[in-house]
Amino acid sequence: MSQGLEEFIGQPLRRVLYYRPQGDANMDLNWPGIHDVGQGVELSFDTGYFFVTWDNAAEEELSVRHGRMVDFLREGIFEDVSQHADWQAHIGQPLEAMQLLPNEAVVKLGGKQVFVVTAEVDPDSLQVDGMADNLVVFFNPEARTAFFAQYSDTQTA
Numbered sequence: 299m300s301q302g303l304e305e306f307i308g309q310p311l312r313r314v315l316y317y318r319p320q321g322d323a324n325m326d327l328n329w330p331g332i333h334d335v336g337q338g339v340e341l342s343f344d345t346g347y348f349f350v351t352w353d354n355a356a357e358e359e360l361s362v363r364h365g366r367m368v369d370f371l372r373e374g375i376f377e378d379v380s381q382h383a384d385w386q387a388h389i390g391q392p393l394e395a396m397q398l399l400p401n402e403a404v405v406k407l408g409g410k411q412v413f414v415v416t417a418e419v420d421p422d423s424l425q426v427d428g429m430a431d432n433l434v435v436f437f438n439p440e441a442r443t444a445f446f447a448q449y450s451d452t453q454t455a
Contacts, residue, residue, distance in 0.1 A: 313342035
């Protein structure tokens with residue numbers, strides 16, 4: 299479990315927000331099973347919030363921060379994706395674990411995993427490529443594994 303997130307264990311997920319650059323406003327970047335997020339994924343629980351974002355100080359590194367994204371990230375747009383079909387299976391499910399690895403955050407909710415990785419999706423081909431300053435959420439372990447197979451030198455879960 300990532301340090302400091304123990305208080306969220308067992309709490310049900312209530313809401314999910316994405317933080318996207320201003321230029322991505324009014325664009326549908328959520329394809330079935332793969333979402334091109336931008337800069338942050340915020341998870342809301344009964345007693346608080348935490349979010350995953352890429353860190354400007356360390357190339358291809360992620361960080362997890364307590365609180366709301368709006369208090370840290372100010373130049374983009376926030377999108378509530380709680381009602382998206384991919385997130386619906388996770389809303390109301392308890393947080394079981396959160397693991398932070400290089401290039402990836404693995405969130406386990408109700409026996410299922412959601413993977414947040416430093417990557418981007420080409421909107422024309424839907425090809426996922428590594429990218430230091432963008433996030434992609436994978437809901438399918440096979441798609442996540444196929445992505446990391448391209449980068450054999452990367453530590454994965």
